[in-house]
Amino acid sequence: MFNTNHKIIIAGPCSVETEEQVMTIAQGLKDANLTLLRGGIWKPRTRPNSFEGVGEEGLPWLKAAGESINVPVTTEVAKGEHVEKALKTGIDVLWIGARTTVNPFAVQEIADALKGVDMPVMVKNPVNPDVDLWMGAIERLSAVGIKDIAAIHRGFSSYGQQVYRNTPMWELPIELKVRMPEIKIICDPSHICGRKDLLQAVAQKSYDLDMDGLMIETHHIPDEAWSDAQQQITPEVFKKLITDLVVRKPETENFILAQGIESLRSQIDQIDNELLELLATRMKTAQEIGAFKKENDITILQLDRWKEIHDARKALGEQLGLSEKFLEVMLNAIHKESINQQNEVMNKKSLNQ
Numbered sequence: 419m420f421n422t423n424h425k426i427i428i429a430g431p432c433s434v435e436t437e438e439q440v441m442t443i444a445q446g447l448k449d450a451n452l453t454l455l456r457g458g459i460w461k462p463r464t465r466p467n468s469f470e471g472v473g474e475e476g477l478p479w480l481k482a483a484g485e486s487i488n489v490p491v492t493t494e495v496a497k498g499e500h501v502e503k504a505l506k507t508g509i510d511v512l513w514i515g516a517r518t519t520v521n522p523f524a525v526q527e528i529a530d531a532l533k534g535v536d537m538p539v540m541v542k543n544p545v546n547p548d549v550d551l552w553m554g555a556i557e558r559l560s561a562v563g564i565k566d567i568a569a570i571h572r573g574f575s576s577y578g579q580q581v582y583r584n585t586p587m588w589e590l591p592i593e594l595k596v597r598m599p600e601i602k603i604i605c606d607p608s609h610i611c612g613r614k615d616l617l618q619a620v621a622q623k624s625y626d627l628d629m630d631g632l633m634i635e636t637h638h639i640p641d642e643a644w645s646d647a648q649q650q651i652t653p654e655v656f657k658k659l660i661t662d663l664v665v666r667k668p669e670t671e672n673f674i675l676a677q678g679i680e681s682l683r684s685q686i687d688q689i690d691n692e693l694l695e696l697l698a699t700r701m702k703t704a705q706e707i708g709a710f711k712k713e714n715d716i717t718i719l720q721l722d723r724w725k726e727i728h729d730a731r732k733a734l735g736e737q738l739g740l741s742e743k744f745l746e747v748m749l750n751a752i753h754k755e756s757i758n759q760q761n762e763v764m765n766k767k768s769l770n771q
Contacts, residue, residue: 419453419490419511419538419566420566420567420568420602420630424453425625425630425631425632425665426568426604426630426631426632427452427453427632428452428453428455428456428492428604428631428632428633428634429447429450429452429455429456429633429634429635429636429653429656430443430444430454430455430456430457430491430635430636431443431456431457431458431635431636431637431643431650432458432461432608432635432637432643432645432646432649433458433461433469433471433472433643433645433646434458434459434471434472434476434479434493435472435643435644436479437479437482439637439638440479440480441483441486443636443637443638443653444486444487444489445487446636446638446652446653447487447489447636447653447656447657448486448487448489449657450653450656450657450660452489453490453631454489454491454510454511455480455483455484455489455491455492456491456492456493456633457476457480457483457492458471458494459471459474459477459480459493459494459500459504460473460495460496461494462496462515462518469645477503477507477509478507480509481508481509484510490510490511491511492509492512492513492540493509493512493513494512494513494514494515495514495518495528496515496517496518496524497524497527497528498527501528501531501532502531505535505537510538511537511539511540512528512532512538513540513541513542513570514528514539514542516543516545516609517545519541519542519543519544519545519551519552519555520544520545520546520548520551522551522554522555522558525555525558525559526558529559529562529564530562532559532562532564533562533563534562535563535564536563536565537564537566538566539566539567539568540567540568540570541555541556541559541569542569542570542571542572542606543569543570543572543573543574543591544574545574545575545584546574546575547574547587549593549594549597552590552594553594553598556598556601567601568601568602568603568604568630569591569598569601569603569604570603570604570605570606570633571591571603571604571605571606571610571629572584572606572608572610573586573587573606573609573610574586574587574590581616582610582611583610583611583613583649584609584612585610586610586620586623591603591605591629592627602631603629604630604632604633605620605621605624605631605632605633606632606633606634607621608633608634608635608646608649608650609649612646612648612649613649614650614651617634617649617651617659618659618663621634621659621663622663622664625664625666626666628668634651634656634659635649635650636651636653636655637650637651637652638653639652640652697752700752701755701756701759704755704759705760705762705763708759708760708762709763711760711764712763712764718761719757724753727753728753731745731749732746
């Protein structure tokens with residue numbers, strides 16, 4: 419299923435509501451070149467008294483809808499009982515949701531229910547930004563013999579009003595790809611965005627970051643959807659979104675262009691080397707400052723001096739076109755390492771002690 423060079427395209431309703439609803443949506447997607455038709459059967463909601471899915475009754479509806487357009491189907495499972503019922507109905511692919519991925523006990527229960535079963539499974543990132551938890555869920559499935567595994571990037575929860583429903587934190591799926599290069603990563607713009615107007619841009623960015631596919635929620639009447647109405651789009655809008663995406667190649671086959679980019683990469687390598695040498699020189703100077711402070715009984719942390727450095731460097735960096743977020747991370751990292759270097763000098767014990 420996931421061992422393919424083609425983009426993996428998954429669409430369907432957030433929740434399976436009625437037999438007619440899921441069949442209508444499937445028919446609207448029949449010429450969309452889907453890899454999988456999705457549909458939520460059990461819906462773990464944040465608060466009680468929300469629609470939590472039709473349950474087991476909806477499994478044959480989803481299966482029949484997929485068969486009507488000759489597309490395999492997938493649904494979310496949160497415990498072993500869900501797995502057993504999905505397998506009994508012939509669901510083709512399962513996914514583990516973000517609220518479940520965060521709980522190793524629940525993931526292990528699902529893995530145990532899948533032991534000896536040959537079927538593809540997708541794992542959404544945990545709600546909190548923790549790559550190790552994400553990897554752990556994948557490893558638990560792999561340990562029971564599941565070989566066809568993909569990851570789904572759906573963003574991470576954050577407190578307060580944000581542009582996105584779930585902050586993308588693109589660096590985390592990139593880190594997962596670095597650590598598990600064999601795992602396909604599918605982007606879920608619906609849950610990242612939480613609203614329709616941002617879907618196209620997020621989907622395009624996922625392609626530009628060389629992710630392996632998309633999972634997007636679709637509904638024939640989005641405004642009347644029983645769950646997550648604000649982030650679902652019609653099958654027609656979905657097909658246009660997919661058509662409008664630009665699929666770029668990892669590398670160019672044009673020799674002249676390839677030589678040009680290699681020249682630029684060589685420049686980047688040289689600049690990086692120079693940056694590291696400058697940082698090393700800076701830390702040697704920090705050590706000298708640490709020695710001076712030790713001799714004169716001066717504290718390491720000087721808040722006024724740090725604020726002066728922070729504000730001045732940040733203002734200069736912004737003038738040079740660097741982003742505020744990058745500057746904050748970089749300046750704090752340099753300051754932390756500088757403190758560590760000074761602390762090592764000031765508290766280093768004599769060999770005679």
